[in-house]
Amino acid sequence: MNRLTPLIFKQSKSGRNGYKIDDGDTKNISFEKFINKKLLRKNFPQLPEVTEFQVVRHFTNLSTKNHHVDKDFYPLGSCTMKYNPKINDAIAILDGFAMIHPNQPIETVQGALEIMYELEKILCELTGMEKATLQPSAGSQGEMVGLLLMKKYHEIHNNKKDVIIIPETAHGTNPASVIMTGFKVKQVKSDKRGRVDIKHLKTIVDDRVAGMMLTQPNTLGLFEDKIEKISKIIHDVDGLMYMDGANLNALVGIAKPSLMGFDIMHINLHKTFSTPHGGGGPGSGPVAVNSKVADFLPNPTIEYHNGKYSLEMHAKNTIGKVHSFFGNFGILVRAYVYILSLGNKGLKDVATYAVLNANYLKFLLQDKYDIPFSDGTLHEFVISAIKQKNRGIKAIDIGKSLLDYGFHAPTVYFPINIPESIMIEPTETETKETLEDFANVLCQIDDKIDNEQEYLKNAPYHTPVRRLDETKANRELDINYYET
Numbered sequence: 001m002n003r004l005t006p007l008i009f010k011q012s013k014s015g016r017n018g019y020k021i022d023d024g025d026t027k028n029i030s031f032e033k034f035i036n037k038k039l040l041r042k043n044f045p046q047l048p049e050v051t052e053f054q055v056v057r058h059f060t061n062l063s064t065k066n067h068h069v070d071k072d073f074y075p076l077g078s079c080t081m082k083y084n085p086k087i088n089d090a091i092a093i094l095d096g097f098a099m100i101h102p103n104q105p106i107e108t109v110q111g112a113l114e115i116m117y118e119l120e121k122i123l124c125e126l127t128g129m130e131k132a133t134l135q136p137s138a139g140s141q142g143e144m145v146g147l148l149l150m151k152k153y154h155e156i157h158n159n160k161k162d163v164i165i166i167p168e169t170a171h172g173t174n175p176a177s178v179i180m181t182g183f184k185v186k187q188v189k190s191d192k193r194g195r196v197d198i199k200h201l202k203t204i205v206d207d208r209v210a211g212m213m214l215t216q217p218n219t220l221g222l223f224e225d226k227i228e229k230i231s232k233i234i235h236d237v238d239g240l241m242y243m244d245g246a247n248l249n250a251l252v253g254i255a256k257p258s259l260m261g262f263d264i265m266h267i268n269l270h271k272t273f274s275t276p277h278g279g280g281g282p283g284s285g286p287v288a289v290n291s292k293v294a295d296f297l298p299n300p301t302i303e304y305h306n307g308k309y310s311l312e313m314h315a316k317n318t319i320g321k322v323h324s325f326f327g328n329f330g331i332l333v334r335a336y337v338y339i340l341s342l343g344n345k346g347l348k349d350v351a352t353y354a355v356l357n358a359n360y361l362k363f364l365l366q367d368k369y370d371i372p373f374s375d376g377t378l379h380e381f382v383i384s385a386i387k388q389k390n391r392g393i394k395a396i397d398i399g400k401s402l403l404d405y406g407f408h409a410p411t412v413y414f415p416i417n418i419p420e421s422i423m424i425e426p427t428e429t430e431t432k433e434t435l436e437d438f439a440n441v442l443c444q445i446d447d448k449i450d451n452e453q454e455y456l457k458n459a460p461y462h463t464p465v466r467r468l469d470e471t472k473a474n475r476e477l478d479i480n481y482y483e484t
């Protein structure tokens with residue numbers, strides 16, 4: 001259990017290798033003849049010299065250290081860890097997709113452009129928007145692009161505006177994006193039902209308001225049912241409505257944000273439209289917009305005329321370029337495959353079952369856990385461990401205890417307007433049995449509080465590492481060895 005395994009680099013022994021292909025006639029080729037000398041290495045790369053078997057063992061062992069959605073339930077609220085159908089990967093790694101180069105002549109990448117063009121059209125259809133850019137590589141970058149579009153809109157309309165309104169339940173990236181794009185944040189309070197407090201909103205909206213960012217459904221998993229009123233208040237001062245659509249699982253195929261008054265929104269392909277994410281893997285956060293800001297989208301846009309796809313640069317009012325080439329192409333292919341393989345009905349089912357699963361799981365937990373805002377739960381919900389805290393066990397202890405049962409912990413301590421919050425998003429792909437299993441474990445943990453409190457406080461016991469000092473672990477990374 002506690003043997004230390006060194007990094008692959010530390011396992012290196014000079015002369016060891018996997019398989020070696022005979023040099024053949026390449027021995028006599030001088031690379032300098034073909035490759036610009038500036039681009040040639042001066043020294044050999046520092047690669048580990050190990051056998052093929054060592055490589056296989058090393059990475060197989062590493063892959064089992066962490067939790068992932070292919071291993072077990074991963075109910076991370078807001079972040080949507082849903083099953084990623086393997087057909088997405090099978091298609092994305094076809095040579096025609098994986099091996100193309102973005103600098104290839106345009107007539108040789110027509111198929112790739114067609115996929116991007118079609119994906120843009122589908123996202124516009126699902127959101128009711130007019131045009132989209134696929135370039136942003138994350139939701140947070142989508143937010144930034146959206147806010148830059150707002151900035152451009154107000155510049156062109158000669159509006160003197162510098163304030164963006166966001167609710168207190170907003171995802172942390174929202175205020176960060178606001179500050180990074182040079183706006184100021186004004187916070188609107190939530191009402192008793194966990195929605196935007198309209199009365200408070202009215203008191204803080206004035207001519208300086210450039211727009212509002214709103215997550216819909218909000219991060220409590222609740223639909224902002226006064227959305228038309230909210231949009232009107234913002235539009236009346238010529239502000240723009242931005243929807244944080246990172247997680248579209250409750251709306252996809254069911255409701256169009258454009259009809260709620262939103263002008264700009266981002267969509268995380270890596271949440272709603274599957275694709276593995278987390279651990280720094282590539283994502284994609286397309287931004288879809290209506291006609292108010294469509295002309296300002298980043299360069300290039302993909303157009304289709306006379307049977308040919310082309311990339312167009314719009315010098316006039318564009319906010320410029322936001323990503324090298326066209327974004328994270330492999331993720332676009334995966335999302336496209338996911339959407340086509342589900343079809344219209346399948347996409348609607350995603351939303352329907354995501355909501356059903358969340359509501360069933362909430363029902364199973366309501367006897368033991370506090371659920372402060374519970375009317376109208378959609379694809380996720382937030383429970384509070386306040387009753388458990390009063391008996392001695394905090395949300396973090398519950399999260400850590402879950403790890404020993406082989407589950408990933410839900411999102412804890414977010415949103416911040418609920419004490420000891422535990423945010424749960426089961427996703428549509430989980431079975432009824434898994435949901436019951438998980439609920440059972442959460443109830444068992446609650447049962448243990450009175451007799452086995454010390455045990456819970458020191459969990460987890462069966463993970464590769466125990467309870468880390470998370471700040472120290474981030475700041476003083478020690479990755480030289482791991483335990484097998």
Ligand SMILES: *Cc1c(COP(=O)(O)O)cnc(C)c1O
Nearest residue numbers: 078079138139140171173244246
């Ligand atoms: C995940 C998420 C984001 C940020 O998306 P990233 O791709 O992680 O940058 C923003 N808002 C909400 C509501 C989210 O769930």
